Amino acid sequence: MAGKGLTKLQRQEALMQELKINPFRTDQELARKFGVSVQTIRLDRLSLGIPELRKRMHSVATQAYEKVRSLAESEVVGSLIDLELGVRGISLMRIEPEMVLAKTKIARGHYLFAQANSLAVAIIDAEVVLTGSARVRFKRPVYVGEEVIAKGVVKMQKGRNFLVSVYSRVEADTVFKGQYVVSVQDESMPREAMHA
Amino acid sequence: MAGKGLTKLQRQEALMQELKINPFRTDQELARKFGVSVQTIRLDRLSLGIPELRKRMHSVATQAYEKVRSLAESEVVGSLIDLELGVRGISLMRIEPEMVLAKTKIARGHYLFAQANSLAVAIIDAEVVLTGSARVRFKRPVYVGEEVIAKGVVKMQKGRNFLVSVYSRVEADTVFKGQYVVSVQDESMPREAMHA
């Protein structure tokens, strides 16, 4: 097995690391892996404040459950922090680790697109609003941890189509610009409609 | 307490329903909820083939873990089913329930955008490729369960910028068109770069 002949400190660090990667391990497995007794592992967990397998599973399960839920159920990407229906709106989105490319830590463009798109849709005051087309420009990369503030303004209305202009900034930098054409749908959902 | 005076069948259905909504319930809680003994709940689970709490937790935990993981780690939205580096590529994406608007079951536009965007980026043969700008058009809504096939072709190259054109279809219908300008980045990552 790996990692024999470690100091206590090294073992404890390795233990934390191991449980971060794979939280579903019993003390027994860990004991075997580190070549120490089960009790030692328990002492380590105790001094590191790491709960038992079942509690770890429970928290992973509920958290991940929530996360998948919220990913699934949030219709809006980013959080609306200001909204004047039919006129303008502001949305805030924090770049989380899962939004970035591993190599560069740069946010993938579609998150910025999504934030702006859902802002544009949210501003329009109707039951069903779909995106028809968009022109977007990415001005500079956005990195993990940065907060993107998107401001959207309705520029024009032609019948059931609206032109919404969105500017996204990180502090003083403009990072994204987009023009979205969105349209209000009938209740009777025609199939030749447009997109959400 | 809810649900006393139910028949066995009704109770078992209610039980399944309950565990679908909240898988983290002990037999005891369930017994109290349905006003029967713990053993009855166990018999019900047995006959319904529902595993015990710990196994339910374990499966939810690992599945959700995988899901969050894969959401985080898949750099590509959709799966590349054909790729000729620097020339063209094809990507397939199935519309899953979590991709659609609850009300209309129409896929949110940014998924189509993301599929096309990551296809465009994947076609370009370089370490780091970021999206500079895009023009997209949503031709018709896409619904849950539909499979979107995106075809991307490099139309032009000017220095380190590429114009990639992407058409997405569901069977015979064109559902999406996009023109992406993507650019290859230096290893020395200049800050005034563009977007992923």
Add this chain to the structure above:
DNA sequence: CTGGTAATAAGAGGAGGTTTTAATTAAAGG
């Protein structure tokens, strides 16, 4: 009354722990 179908109960055992108390071992200091 007598079956069959619930439902409940009772007992033993296992997995994966917790807590507490005690014993062993190894290295280190005087």
Add this chain to the structure above:
DNA sequence: CCTTTAATTAAAACCTCCTCTTATTACCAG
């Protein structure tokens, strides 16, 4: 060499949520 200390291991009791098996009881229908 002897003693102290830190690190480790062990042992005994108890906990929660189960499983699996073997009764016992309650009813409703034929």
